[in-house]
Amino acid sequence: MHALHAKVEATDCPPVGRWGRAHGGLTVGQWCARWHFRRHAFHVGLILLAVTMPCLLALVWFHGDTLHADNEALQGRKRALTQLEAMLDDVHAAADGAMPLVEGRCADVIDALRVRAAVVPQVRSLLLAREGVVYCSTLFGDVSASPASFWPNHEALALIDGNAVTPDRPLLLYRSTQGSQQVIAVVDALNVWQGGAAEDAAGRMTWRVADMQIGSDGRLQPGRAGQMNDASVTASSRYPMAVASTSFAGRPALSGSLFRVPILLALLAGIPAGYLAHLFLQRRHGLPTELERAIQKGEFIPYYQPLVHAADMEWAGLEVLARWGHPSRGLLAPDSFMPSLEQTELILPMTAQLMEQAAVELADMLPLLPASFHVSFNITPAHLTGRWLPEQCQRFLAAFPPGRVSLVLELTEREAVDADAAVHAVLDEVRRMGVRIALDDFGVGHSNLGHLQELRADRLKIDRGFVARLVAPGRMTPILRTILDLAERMDLDVVAEGVETWTQADALARHGVTLLQGYLFARPLASADLASVLVRPPGPRRARGEGVLADSQVADPER
Numbered sequence: 369m370h371a372l373h374a375k376v377e378a379t380d381c382p383p384v385g386r387w388g389r390a391h392g393g394l395t396v397g398q399w400c401a402r403w404h405f406r407r408h409a410f411h412v413g414l415i416l417l418a419v420t421m422p423c424l425l426a427l428v429w430f431h432g433d434t435l436h437a438d439n440e441a442l443q444g445r446k447r448a449l450t451q452l453e454a455m456l457d458d459v460h461a462a463a464d465g466a467m468p469l470v471e472g473r474c475a476d477v478i479d480a481l482r483v484r485a486a487v488v489p490q491v492r493s494l495l496l497a498r499e500g501v502v503y504c505s506t507l508f509g510d511v512s513a514s515p516a517s518f519w520p521n522h523e524a525l526a527l528i529d530g531n532a533v534t535p536d537r538p539l540l541l542y543r544s545t546q547g548s549q550q551v552i553a554v555v556d557a558l559n560v561w562q563g564g565a566a567e568d569a570a571g572r573m574t575w576r577v578a579d580m581q582i583g584s585d586g587r588l589q590p591g592r593a594g595q596m597n598d599a600s601v602t603a604s605s606r607y608p609m610a611v612a613s614t615s616f617a618g619r620p621a622l623s624g625s626l627f628r629v630p631i632l633l634a635l636l637a638g639i640p641a642g643y644l645a646h647l648f649l650q651r652r653h654g655l656p657t658e659l660e661r662a663i664q665k666g667e668f669i670p671y672y673q674p675l676v677h678a679a680d681m682e683w684a685g686l687e688v689l690a691r692w693g694h695p696s697r698g699l700l701a702p703d704s705f706m707p708s709l710e711q712t713e714l715i716l717p718m719t720a721q722l723m724e725q726a727a728v729e730l731a732d733m734l735p736l737l738p739a740s741f742h743v744s745f746n747i748t749p750a751h752l753t754g755r756w757l758p759e760q761c762q763r764f765l766a767a768f769p770p771g772r773v774s775l776v777l778e779l780t781e782r783e784a785v786d787a788d789a790a791v792h793a794v795l796d797e798v799r800r801m802g803v804r805i806a807l808d809d810f811g812v813g814h815s816n817l818g819h820l821q822e823l824r825a826d827r828l829k830i831d832r833g834f835v836a837r838l839v840a841p842g843r844m845t846p847i848l849r850t851i852l853d854l855a856e857r858m859d860l861d862v863v864a865e866g867v868e869t870w871t872q873a874d875a876l877a878r879h880g881v882t883l884l885q886g887y888l889f890a891r892p893l894a895s896a897d898l899a900s901v902l903v904r905p906p907g908p909r910r911a912r913g914e915g916v917l918a919d920s921q922v923a924d925p926e927r
Contacts, residue, residue: 441572441613445602448573448611455490455560456525456542456607462488463544463551470496470549474504482506482850490560492539495552502552507846515552519543520578523608527557527580529588536833538588540577558586576601576610583614659709663717667693670726671892675863675885676906678877683902685742687778687885688726689892690718710748716756719745723760727767729895734768736902744776746808749785751777758797765801775801778808778829787822795823806863810851820858828855830881832866838875852879 466484469477474496485494485506495511496504502513519541520526526541531554540557543550561575561582574581574591581591591612603610662668671689676682692700709715723745730743743764751757757777765775777798785791795805806827807820820828834848844852855862864876867886876884889906 441600442602445573445611445613448575449602449604452560452575452609452611453604453606455555458488459490459542459553459555460544462491462494463542463553466494466496466551467544467546467549470498470551474510478504478506478509490555491553492556493554495554497550497552499548509846515543515550520580523578525577525608527575527577527582527588538582538586557582557588562586572614574612574614576612578608581612656708656712656714659705659712659714659718662692662694663714663721666721666725667695668718668721669693669894670722670729671894672726672898673885673892674890674898674901674906675883676889678864678873678881678884681906683738683741683906684883685744685774685776686898687744687746688722689746690722691892710750713750715748715750719747719751720756720760723764727764729898730773731767733895733899733902734772736899737773740774741772742774742776742804744778744806746778746780748780749791752785752791752794754794757794758801761798761801761803765803771802775803776806776827777803778806779823779825780808785823806861820854825860827861827863829863829865832886835864835866835872835876835886836868838872840871840875844875844879849879852881856880 462484466481469481477496481494481496481504485491493506495502495506497515500514502511502515505511518528518531520528524543524545526543528539528541529535530537530539537559538557540555540560542553542555544553557575574583576591579591580588582588600613601610602612669691671691672686673689674686675684677684690702690706692705694700709718726743726745730737747757761775761777765773779785799805804826805823806829807823807825808829809831810820810828828851830848830851834845834851837845838848852862861882862880863883863885864872864881865885867873867876867884867888869888872886873884873888890901893901
């Protein structure tokens, strides 16, 4: 018995029967071997359970998260589709309302047709067609063209790359037909999609019309025809279009696939998975954090682009533009940070810093500024809430002797302005300080006749795209002529930006443009270079030959 117990203890086996036989008639050695195997299997099972439990938990979480993501994406598609259908309802009403005009000659109905196009913000132009020929346009008057020359399909809706007026902006065509008569509405698709329907999608949805689609990046590309019934696609029951989800929160979205298996297996890595999550979050939230840090460090700096009087080519004022002096990437243009700023409340402290710094720098060079010199800043609809804007305007004007410098606020309408009582109260208060309101990039984005009347603007700023099409002094485009006639009737100042040639400057001056701005006279300048430019008048010899001190690092559109 002692020898037996010694063997049992030495082999670390479980207790055996009283006669030295293991249970089931096995010898001690056989029993120990089986027990070791079972213990090893138990240990392996515990390890596998410990390893697989996080995967199982992650799978349950991921499944729930995917369902939540699918639901959010579905609701986002429904919201976008509702806005698109509401927009098309307005366009449909405008087209149907213009249908009686098809029976008349273009010269007789063009004025009424232009009025119908002007009162609907989304409509850029209306075309009349009968017997398969387009014969009248709100932009060009009498024309003669076949709809098949620009209409890619036989549907009531179509997406095209652009036209002669806006070749770089996708357009939506809507066709209303009664027998052989047609009214075609041309809509700025990029403005409708980015400025309204997809503003909360942030790159996660596309707008499909027939075999073309447009994402929030503004690029038009072939769609996936015949796949309108996908789980990630919500089709309209009223119009031949759909909204499709592309991605959600940086993950491949909305359908289960083996692509997610490596993500679950990455949980086994623990620390590497946490590191990857850190990189993901840093990438996703890095820019807003950087912008907040930049504001705290005062890295946003004002650049100045002077304007001249069209009548005498003397300095008239300047526009203050934002630049980011990034500590590692150098001087950054607005396109790299302004869209993110406009989507957050950070646009307010950035603008405040810009106005404060500009007030200090311009006050130091006050003797160089001509009489009635104006300074303009860009604002967005976000600036028109609360007491923020009047207080900032008051601080800026207080830096100068009364009446020495006037302030202009240029409203950039990438988002629609809800001109309610609170907005009117803010605008009325700043007007009492002598501040003037300008609509920036008029004719593009949300700037339209309705906003011109609601906001009671003092000045229009013509988008550079219209100025670029002036290739000869006498060849004024119809839409630009319409804007200038409208400004003259409403007694509004007109600023033309993007002036790069003397042909453009001469043509604009002859047609009543008040102020000119562009590289022909000066590029955006740092404060150190601005003083040396203002001491000399912007004469023809200097502009044509010597030029001005330029910001060679940043040659991007003004902001």
